[in-house]
Amino acid sequence: MSRFAHMADIHLGAHRDPVLQHLELEVFSEAFDKCVELKVDFIVVSGDFFHVGIPDLGVVNHATRKMRQVLQAGIPIYVIYGSHDYTPNGTSVIDILDSAGIVTKIVNWKLEDGKIRLRFTTDPKTGAKLTGISARKIGLESKYYEVLDRESLEKEEGFKIFAFHSGITEFTPPQLSMIETVPISNFPKEFGYYAGGHIHQRGEFSLPSYGKVVFPGPLFTGYGKDVETTARGEKRGFYVVGFEDKIRSVDFVEIKAFDxxxxxxxxxxxxxxxxxxxxxxxxxxxxxxxxxxxxxxxxxxxxxxxxxxxxxxxxxxxxxxxxxxxxxxxxxxxxxxxSAVKVLGEDISVIESRVLKENAGALAVSNKSLSGDEGSLRATELLRVLKQGAKMNESKKNYLERMMASSVEILGLKKSLEATE
Ligand SMILES: [Mn+2]
Known part of the structure; x- marks a missing residue:
């Protein structure tokens, strides 16, 4: 029997506090060491490997060294982008690690007759076939699913893994209802395993003709809310999946981060x-x-x-x-x-998303993609990008240019700008 590890939402580099920074890297090392110890055949990371597209180099260095050890043990690492390690324009750390042969991006697609056609990456040792869809700007990848050529994916023979970084409408817990989700009917059927990411709550689901759908939840903690849930006793870790032509076992491996x-x-x-x-x-x-x-x-x-x-x-x-x-x-x-301030939620991301949603309706915007739900999603993403500070050694000019380019991309203004040039 072959086995692979499935992780998601590692969010390396998420923390500013030195104690949490240290714990974060320790948990990462422990999880990857565990994969070597368990002799898994490969690792799948379903997005949000890093907390930002261009993280601090110290964090990247630590992670790269650990990943090299895992590679040298004969275990390849397959990844997709999450909403966090995706950079609206330009190069993300994931691209660099892919170019260096440390990880392998398994999202390969082309647009043909208005349909998105995905290609499979075959794991050389086990013959497992992997593909998937990365996150784009928060939530906007749902459009990709609408034009996905599902038929060719369903016809493919062999043991198949579909990696994705989105909530699934039918499986998203009610407290995460502000996250935009993709209905399961927009996913291709007949895959052995659906390796999910993005939902920071562990969940295992099964549906006839869809196989096993798993969200491992964050490996450590990406947000303050995750620290809270861990402190309340929620277990963190990853999955080890045994397969032949079909799934044979699905086991959760706990990595205890802290008491x-x-x-x-x-x-x-x-x-x-x-x-x-x-x-x-x-x-x-x-x-x-x-x-x-x-x-x-x-x-x-x-x-x-x-x-x-x-x-x-x-x-x-x-x-x-x-x-x-x-x-x-x-x-x-x-x-x-x-009490001039009314309580909008008990969590920053919930408050932000509610404020943006409520106000999106009050604005007169001629551009449809900037109004309503899509508008508030773009605003959320804009807020996330603008929160990032300048990188070490980055000049103010370069930083401003990078922020400007990212903002234009997120707001979808690129074409209109080019047209006026
Ligand atoms: Mn995440």
């Missing part, structure tokens, strides 16, 4: 002084030594200001008591006396 401690407190009905005291009492009883601590404070204070709760003090005390890292979430905290 977590989670504290949640709803302040509703209390004034700021009472709330602060109760939070302190609660935290005093929490075992935080050597742990990643997540503190989530929400609800509406009946009196006083939210700033009466001293969060920097809470953080400092927890670190003094031996916490490895403290993640504070108070996006859902408001005060009745100062």
């Amino acid at each position: 977590g401690a989670y504290f949640e407190f709803d302040v509703s009905g209390r004034n700021s002084m009472d709330a602060a005291r109760e939070i302190q009492l609660g935290l005093d009883q929490l075992d935080v030594n050597g742990k990643v601590v997540v503190v989530k404070i929400r609800g509406e204070l009946s009196g006083g200001k939210t700033s009466d709760i001293n969060f920097s003090n809470i953080r400092a005390t927890l670190l003094e008591r031996g916490a490895l890292y403290v993640y504070l979430n108070r996006h859902g905290l408001v005060s009745k006396e100062f």
Whole structure:
């Protein structure tokens, strides 16, 4: 029996905090070492390998060294782009690693008679046939699925793997409803395994004539929300899949990133002084030594200001008591006396997406692709790209040019600009 490992949403380089940075690279090394130890035949990474298209070179260096060891053990690494490691224009780190022979991109397609035709990459050792669709600008890859030549993919003989980086409408958990999804009917049938990415929640699904559909979830954590779920006990890791002509086994391999401690407190009905005291009492009883601590404070204070709760003090005390890292979430905290701000969500990405969606309708835009849902998706992507700072040694001019070019590409303005030149 042959076996392969399936990972997704590794998000290397996501963290600024040195403790999380260190854990992130350790988890990555551990996962790849585990693949060597388990003697898998190859590894599939379904996108968001890196957190950004052009990550810091230190992170790339660490990852490349580890991947070389895995390659030397005879294990090839097949990848697609995720929404994060895709660069709107220009070259992504994935392209460089592909050129260097460290990873192999398995997305090869051409447009023929208005249809997207995908080619397969055959793994030389096992004969498994791999193909897939990368993420583009967030969500916009769903258009590709609409014009996908599914018939030729379904006819292909052999054990086939379809890698993708999108939510599937039927399998997306309700709390992730703001993510644009692709209906399962737009996927080609008759693949043995559908290697998913993008959904940061582990899930295994089966459907007649579609085989096994798996989302491994993040290997470590890409966002603060992931730190929160891990601290609450969600297991992280990857899948090992056994196959011959068909799937024989699907096993989750846990990679434990850290011990977590989670504290949640709803302040509703209390004034700021009472709330602060109760939070302190609660935290005093929490075992935080050597742990990643997540503190989530929400609800509406009946009196006083939210700033009466001293969060920097809470953080400092927890670190003094031996916490490895403290993640504070108070996006859902408001005060009745100062309630001009309404709570839109308890997570930054949810808040951003709601604000953009709500306001997209209020704008008069002549360009259809900039209005409605597509408009808010483009705005989300624009926000993500503009959040990136300049790279080390990058001049201000080059940085501004890069931001400008990416923005023009995301807004889909390239053609009209060229036309006026
Ligand atoms: Mn991701």
